[in-house]
Amino acid sequence: MEDQAPATEPSIRRSKRTRAQTQVTENQKEKGNGAAGGENSDGSNQADRESSPDDFEEARPRAKRSRPQEGTSAVAGHKSTEQSLIEVIKGNGKYINQAVKLWVEQYEKDPKPAIVELLTMLFEACGAKYHIKGEFLDEIDVDDVVVALVDLARRGEVEDYQSSKKKELKNFKDNLQSFWDTLVRECQHGPLYDQVLFDKCMDYIIALSCTPPRVYRQIASFMGLQLVTSFIAVAKVLGAQRETTRRQLDAETKKRAEGPRVESLNKRFSVTHEKITTLEEMMRKIFTGLFMHRYRDIDPNIRMSCIESLGSWILSYPSLFLQDLYLKYLGWTLNDKSAGVRKASVLALQNLYEVDDNVPTLGLFTERFSNRMIELADDNDISVAVCAIGLVKQLLRHQLLPDDDLGPLYDLLIDEPAEIRHAIGALVYDHLIAQKFNSSQSSTKGEGSDSSEVHLGRMLQILREFSTDQILSIYVIDDVWEYMKAMKEAFDNNRKDITIAMMKNYPLLLRKFMADKAKVPSLVEIIVHMNLELYSLKRQEQNFKNVLQLIKEAFFKHGEKDALRSCVQAINFCSVESQGELKDFARSKLKEVEDEIVAKLKSAMKEVADGGDEYSLLVNLKRLYELQLSRAVPIEGLHEDIVNALQNFRNMDYEVVSFLLLNMFAHLAWSLHSVISSEIVSEASLSSLLSKRKTLLDQLEYFLNSPPQMEGTVNYGNQLASRYDHAYFVLQVCTILAEAWSLFRRTIFSSTKLERLGYCPDVSIVQKFWRLCEQQLNISDETEDEDANKEYVEETSRDMVMVAAAKLVANDTVPKDYLAPDIISHYVMHGVSVTETVKNLIGVLRKRDDDLSNIFLDALKKAYDRHMVELSRSDDESLATKYFQDCKELSARLSATFVGAARNKHRVDILKIVKDGIEHAFVDAPKQLSFLECSVLHFVSRLPTPDIQDIMKDVQKRTENVNTDEDPSGWRPYYTFIDSLREKYAKNEGLQDEKEGAVVKRRGRPRKQRSMEGRRLFDEQSSSEEEDSISTSDHENAQDDDDEEEDAPLIHSIRSSKLRSLKVSREETKSQSKTGESSKAKD
Helix, strand or coil, X not given: CCCHXXXXXXXXXXXXXXXXXXHHHHHCCCCCHHHHHHHHHHHHHHHHHHHCCCCCCCCCCCCCCCCCCCCHHHHHHHHHHHCCHHHHHHCCCCCHHHHHHHHHHHHHHCHHXXXXXXXXXXXXXXXXXXXXXXXXXCCCCHHHHHHHHHHHHHCCCCCCCCCCCCHHHCCHHHHHHHHHHHHHHHCCCCHHHCCCHHHHHHHHHHHHHCCCCHHHHHHHHHHHHHHHHHHHHHHHHHHHHHHHHHHHHHHHHHHCCCCHHHHHHHHHHHHHHHHHHHHHHHHHHHHHHHHHHHCCCCCHHHHHHHHHHHHHHHHHCHHHHCXXXXXXXXXXXXXXXXXXXXXXXXXXHHHHHHCHHHCHHHHHHHHHHHHHHHHHHHCCCXXXXXXXXXXXXXXXXXXXXXXXXXHHXXXXXXXXXXXXXXXXXXXXXXXXXXXXXXXXXXXXXXXXXXXXXXXXXHHHHHHHHHCCCHHHHHHHHHHHHCCCHHHHHHHHHHHHHHHXXXXXXXXXXXXXXXXXXXXXXXXXXXXXXCCCHHHHHCCCHHHHHHHHHHHHHHHHHCCCHHHHHHHHHHHHHHHHHCCHHHHHHHHHHXXXXXXXXXXXXXXXXHHHHCCCCCHHHHHHHHHHHHHHHHCCCCCHHHHHHHHHHHHHCCCCCHHHHHHHHHHHHHHHHHHHHHHHHCCCCCHHHHHHHHHHHHHHHHHHHHHHHCCCCCCCEEEECCEEEECCCHHHHHHHHHHHHHHHHHHCEHHHHCCCCCHHHCECCCHHHHHHHHHHHHHHHCCCHHHHHHHHCCCCCCCCHHHHHHHXXXXXXXXXXXCHHHHHHHHHCCCCCCCHHHXXXXXXXXXXXXXXXXXXXXXXXXXXXXXXXHHHHHHHHCCCCHHHHHHHHHHHHHHHHHHCCCCCHHHHHCHHHHHHHHHHHHHHHCCCCCCCCHHHHHHHHHHHCCCCHHHHHHHHHHHHHCCCCCCHHHCHHHHHHHHHHHHHHHHHHHHCCCCCCCHHHHCCCCCCCCCCCCCCCCCCCCCCCCCCCCCCCCCCCCCCCCCCCCCCCCCCCCCCCCCHHHHHCCCXXXXXXXXXXXXXXXXXXXX
16 A cells, blocks of 8 residues: 555646646747746646645645746757756856756656756766666666776776866756755655665665765765755654644544545654655665765865765754764764764764754763763864863753863863863853753852852853963963953953952052162062053043153163063053044153163164264164054154164174164064055055165175174173174074065965065075074074073073075065975974974975975985085094984984875885985995985885885895995995885885884873774774664673873963863852862862
8 A cells, every 4th residue: 555655646736737837828828948847837726626625735835936028938948958967057046946946847848858857967976977778667677787997997088077176167066956855856756665766776876975086986976965955854744744744633533533525634743754755765765775874984175065965954853863873983983984974973963962852862962972972072183072072061051061171171171172172261260150951050140150250250260270380370361251241350450450440559569669670570560460551540641651651761761671571562552542642642652662762772873873882872773663563653854864873883792783773674674564564555654665675685694694793702891791692693593584574475465566575585595594604503502591591581592593495485585496405404403392393384385286206206315415524524423323313313304294195196206216316326336225224214114015016126226236335335225225125025014113203192181092882883894785783782882981081281381181180069059068178179
């Protein structure tokens, strides 16, 4: 009986369509069949339903169409008739609806040709041109067709429309999705249930999704997943109709047990139920035949689309999919090796837990996979971790997690990426401070549990864990600040209290400690924590003016960086945050400071020109520099004096010259900012900017070519100041030069109205720049320690020059061919910070798809050349040995970038490095043969076994006519290299990854070992035809729940156990009890 009802449906629909089309033919012959037929078909169907009490069909839903303008329908119908289905899909998509309607009508008239046309489109969408003859449609085997299609792909006769960069195919995927969705909806009153049309389509889609060609699997999977989505949309409509019919039937049955109406409703209910059953069977068929294989496809995009689709299916059609049989796939893919797939699974689960009605059904799933969800909060991929933290919040909202499981999450409050810290901050606020997820608090809402004081008390209890570490406290406050309304209120109240308390006493304190350079910075900074509006409300304007005058005096009394910076910050704050008359006064005071600095500098320069002391010039240059760090200072009249001082007094103190250059650069940067920000740029402003740039670069290049030599000390009046040493002065020159080049790099201004501003230095200048950078990299550790104590040094010299040089390459400021290999050659030589900088640069070059093979090989050559130069320079081989080990480690690090899929992708690059490296090693053999051992060998291990054999033959051929016994020690590296190749070839170990390069982790804290709950995916390759077991018992014991405690510190010296012990009492009705519990916790 179940098979008979759907079988009669097409004939019913065809008869009605026939009547409708007859009317169209008679009444509107001049119009296209598509549009007119659709309109009259609706009218005919409606008439049939009204005249027949036994006809229980609902009105066929159609897109609402207004009557077309003259000729529009005919043109559209003619256009869609002319084009094949694939051409309609490859077009802009506006003819899809019309084409589908015409195709359905053709199918109802003559099914076989229509099915052949649809299957041809299906094959062409996959990129293959293949046609099935209609007379053989029923006899031909699906597997035979698929084998023929795979042969086409093997011969390269397939196009990839999905990944094509052609403009006309940019909407291909969206149009293909729209086509199948429209087809399902158009067939929902007939062909959808005939168990012929869509069964045939599903057979081919499922078969193509299991083929080796990736393009077939991608498109077939996409179509199959979309079919299920469209089936669900129809099933939901039918489900609503079935529910309505059931209610009507119940109501009618109460009136009379039998009758035509009851019989009609029973028939409607039965047929609607059969349709839903048919749709669900088709969903299961695609799920079993396609999803269960493709969710573990080697292509992460296919896996991700599968999980995204499954998530939407469960959410939109829970009556079928919201059960462990389907949910477990979301749990298993939480362990996927692709971050995109893990994120898709987490987002799908987030959407499920947002619906309260789903939670009871998710109980067993949550119990099995909650540990993995918590672990993902510390995922290597930041976006996955942030989403997982949001998922944990959902679990807490439904009280599905015990507090004891949250210990590891609190460690992340001080994790390095800000996104993770802030996400954990939101969780901490909701769970520990506001306690939104604690049902026990609901009874105490009226007792002030949500008051600001209570929230602050809980926050302070958390901060007590970090009372001995100010930095950790700052981290935690920053994480929670965005959500702490109570903390913001307290901060505002404290500002008000400070302002009222300090209004009268603040000027007295400043005046008393004006001469104390240690206390002045902190005293001056007090004003930035005050509410300046209260000065007007409390009529204390004069005290405000006195404070500003005293800050100005402190600015000109002191010359230390901290004091100057605090004064500038305070004056800027007052000029922005004060109101009305006080703001005008603050701005006028700021203008006085600027004018006085310019006047003092002019006087100091004149004094130096007359042979006087340089101290006044140095201090005022520092003051000007601090001002220019925060705002543009008008020093147009002073700029020429600065240039003259540099040109005329070459023997000035290094520190004075440094600040002259720094102020010139700051003024140039503000001038550029002014030009870029202007809507209209005058020729005069451009010329002035270019002149200033040329002047600065000329001065920097002068010191680049002939840096001054270090002298002793100089006595500035009563002060004895140590001169800047030669190394640090050169560092300043290199840093300013790199920043200036980056500021005007051509990539910023190319193809703009300001293209004239683009600049690229000559290679000769870049070479001189790098030679000076190398001098800084090679300075002794003692000098580094001395530099660290300098007032304006915030990083070591090595860090500064490496960051400056790497920025030039990363921003395409200078040609990478010269500078990139030099930088990378220092990868492992100068400590963790420099290593991290070079590592980030390599990452940038890889993303840009630059020629890494040549860059890496040149870097290895330069590192090896350092070893050879040192070897020939002296009898002491200790430094040469160190350089040799550095070269070996560099090779290991660089070769480790080619792991996993990257190794296969870059096989040609690796092979080029090996072959060119061998060529370099045999130049003037056996002199450079050690290059094979220290540089080439690590890359050989990244190659497949056949390539290793070819390389071994090539190397051996080079020594066929050479007597290696004449210099055994010189040829020893050659034999070592050959032995290593033989060993790798014999053991077939050419494809083994080095453990230290196989895992990419976030910078900062070490990662926990990932425990794999449920199915351990991707541990070994599986055939796409292999049936997947759905047994939920296969994976119950796959994970040990005990995690090892991390011994490594998170930040500075804090241990993770300290944060894991962080808890807040759940009952805080009395402040005394809170204090008691806190003291007990400390004990």
